[in-house]
Amino acid sequence: MDRVKTGITGLDDMLGGGFLPKTANLVEGAPGTGKTTLGMQFIYNGITQFNEPGIIITFEEFPKQYYYDAAAFGWDFQELEKKGLLKVIMTSPEVSKLGVESVGGLLSQHIQQMDARRIVVDSITHFGRLTQDPIELRSLEFNFINALKREELTCLLTRESPVLLGENTEDAGIGFIVDSYIVMRYVEIESAIRKALFVLKMRGSDHAKDIRQFDIVANGLEVQARFEGQEGILSGSPRRMADSFVKAFVKR
Ligand SMILES: Nc1ncnc2c1ncn2[C@@H]1O[C@H](COP(=O)(O)OP(=O)(O)OP(=O)(O)O)[C@@H](O)[C@H]1O
Numbered sequence: 274m275d276r277v278k279t280g281i282t283g284l285d286d287m288l289g290g291g292f293l294p295k296t297a298n299l300v301e302g303a304p305g306t307g308k309t310t311l312g313m314q315f316i317y318n319g320i321t322q323f324n325e326p327g328i329i330i331t332f333e334e335f336p337k338q339y340y341y342d343a344a345a346f347g348w349d350f351q352e353l354e355k356k357g358l359l360k361v362i363m364t365s366p367e368v369s370k371l372g373v374e375s376v377g378g379l380l381s382q383h384i385q386q387m388d389a390r391r392i393v394v395d396s397i398t399h400f401g402r403l404t405q406d407p408i409e410l411r412s413l414e415f416n417f418i419n420a421l422k423r424e425e426l427t428c429l430l431t432r433e434s435p436v437l438l439g440e441n442t443e444d445a446g447i448g449f450i451v452d453s454y455i456v457m458r459y460v461e462i463e464s465a466i467r468k469a470l471f472v473l474k475m476r477g478s479d480h481a482k483d484i485r486q487f488d489i490v491a492n493g494l495e496v497q498a499r500f501e502g503q504e505g506i507l508s509g510s511p512r513r514m515a516d517s518f519v520k521a522f523v524k525r
Pocket residue numbers: 302303304305306307308309310311345346433489490491
């Protein structure tokens with residue numbers, strides 16, 4: 274089956290080649306882990322490597338900053354917008370909800386005009402502003418995601434995680450709605466903070482089950498090897514495994 278590649282080498286490998294087409298995919302992470310970078314890169318690579326026009330919906334309040342951040346990675350978003358291959362929409366949750374739900378909404382128009390194939394929503398956490406009621410929130414998110422899937426787009430949604438280190442204790446209702454779920458975490462190893470990433474679930478596909486290290490470098494996200502010889506990564510403060518155990522069980 275065709276895969277929608279992120280173009281982020283290590284990540285596509287973890288996803289069995291990439292996302293499944295027309296699915297909703299969640300990237301959850303603590304502040305500053307790289308959610309926005311991953312989303313931008315998914316869209317940028319889609320346009321420049323895979324000929325798939327894309328839309329970014331962001332609730333950030335500083336449009337200029339968004340373009341600067343992309344440019345810092347060498348991604349000229351303004352140029353791509355001029356060519357009609359990219360649309361960055363700065364909006365509020367109220368407006369995007371309307372845009373998708375109403376027939377012939379603004380978003381549907383953009384999607385059709387550009388023949389968009391990918392969309393990033395950064396971040397879905399902002400929908401929390403729409404209601405205090407968790408059940409209503411889940412139904413809003415569910416409707417929004419389904420509307421995007423009906424447009425035949427491959428969606429990447431980011432979500433802020435309140436935990437810096439360690440496991441997430443919050444109810445992740447949206448985790449059940451999405452087709453795949455990627456988690457980004459900070460990990461403390463030998464007195465340094467590193468970033469870890471893993472695929473929590475992926476419907477209809479095999480995926481990597483291990484936890485990999487990643488960094489944000491000059492040209493975006495770079496997924497590296499798995500953490501070797503460490504256990505308890507998800508606790509945020511892993512322990513080194515006994516050497517004999519490592520030699521016996523961890524493949525080199
Ligand atoms: N050009 C760059 N080169 C190297 N690292 C960078 C660059 N730009 C950003 N970073 C790193 O990426 C981190 C932020 O990435 P990003 O904005 O994608 O995270 P985020 O998860 O979206 O954050 P937030 O929770 O604030 O939305 C920064 O803290 C910095 O460490």
